[in-house]
Amino acid sequence: MDLEIAVTSAAGAGTSAAEGANRIELCGALELGGITPSQGLLEASMEHVDGRLGIHALVRCRPGDFHYSASDVDTMVHEIRHVLALGADGVVVGALTRAGDVDVPVIRRLVDSARQTRPDAHVTFHRAIDQSQDPMRALEQLLELGFTRVLTSGHEATAGAGLATLSRLVERSAGKIEIMAGGGLKLSDIPDMHAAGLAAVHLSAKRTVSTLADQTVSLGTQDGEDPTAYTVTDRETVRAARAAVNAVNLESRI
Template sequence: MKLEIAVTSAAGAGTSAAEGADRIELCSSLELGGVTPSQGLLEASLEHVDGRLEVHPLVRCRPGDFLFSASDVDTMVHEIRHLLKLGAHGVVVGALGADGSLDLRATRRFRDVVLEANPDAQITFHRAIDHSVDPLTALDALLELGFTRVLTSGHEATAGAGLPTLSRFVEHAGGALEIMAGGGLTLDDIPAMHAAGLSAVHLSAKRTVSTLRASTVSLGSQDGADPTAYTVTDRETVRAARAAVNAVNLKRRT
């Protein structure tokens, strides 16, 4: 089983590498579900990991739903080309149609531009599949398109709740597509994910940092949220996740 950590900073990438993650999903604005990272963030993250793990940037040009306009798709095509040119090991993409089915036209275009830019790059379909009306049909399309993996919570709010569906996904894919469990995943879920045949798990491993003082002036927040708060990758959580994955991997070998 592999361990992937979602990170939003070069420091988080370095922490994940130091604590033994196999791969990172790099994005910005994780609190909005994640959007495409900047050129500088990718370059700095590649420097921080120094070849110790794979870096897979999310390609999502805006937050919100996964129904993308032609202009949105064009934007993400440019982002894919640029990110792979800078040295990303793969990209994380996804798109749905207005009826909730997989947007085959956009998804195929993403696949084609990845192969044109780097035939060895990996392609992950993100949790848009959990918003689809028929995830098994979407899975079949991804198998046909030759995707590397899919990140999913099993069509539920959390991967733990979606375990029965995740198990069906594994059986349905038959090893031709890596099923990676993610979305509300806890460390306690990892043994069950491994037992169900999942080949990878995905966590954000984040904690919130705040420098709020009584005199802090709000910069536009209207919901009472802490205007100084931001998230960082928590070293201890990554370390604990690595230990949990190592434990189930060792159990399989013995």
């Protein structure tokens, strides 16, 4: 079982590499569900990682739903080419129709763009699958489209709650595509995920930082939220996740 950490900073990428993650999903604005990282973020993250793990860039041109216009798709095609040309090891994409099916024409164009730019690029379908009407049908479509892996919480709010569906997805994939559990994942869920045959676990391992107490003049926000708060990758959480994954991997070899 592999460990993937979702990060939004070069420092987070470096922390994940130092604590033994297998790869990162690099994105911006994780509080909005994630968007495509900037060129500067990708380049700085590559420097901090220094080849110690794989960098997979989320390609999502805007927050919100997964129903994309033609201009949205054009934008993401360019973003895919750009991040892979800069050196990302893979991309993370997803798109749905209004009916809740995988948007096959859009996804085929995104996958083709990735493979044409870098034939060995990993291509992951993200948690858009958890908003599809039928995750098993979606998996069938993704198998045909040539994805490397799928990130999913098993069609539930959290991976723990979706364990039964995750198990079904693993069985149906028959090793042809990796099923990676993510979404509200707890460290205590990792043994169950391993027992169910999941190929990897994915978590953000984040904590919130605030300097509000240090401010002499508060800028304030209309909704009452802390205007100085932001999230960082928590080293101790990544370390604990690595230890949990190592433990189940070791157990399976005994």
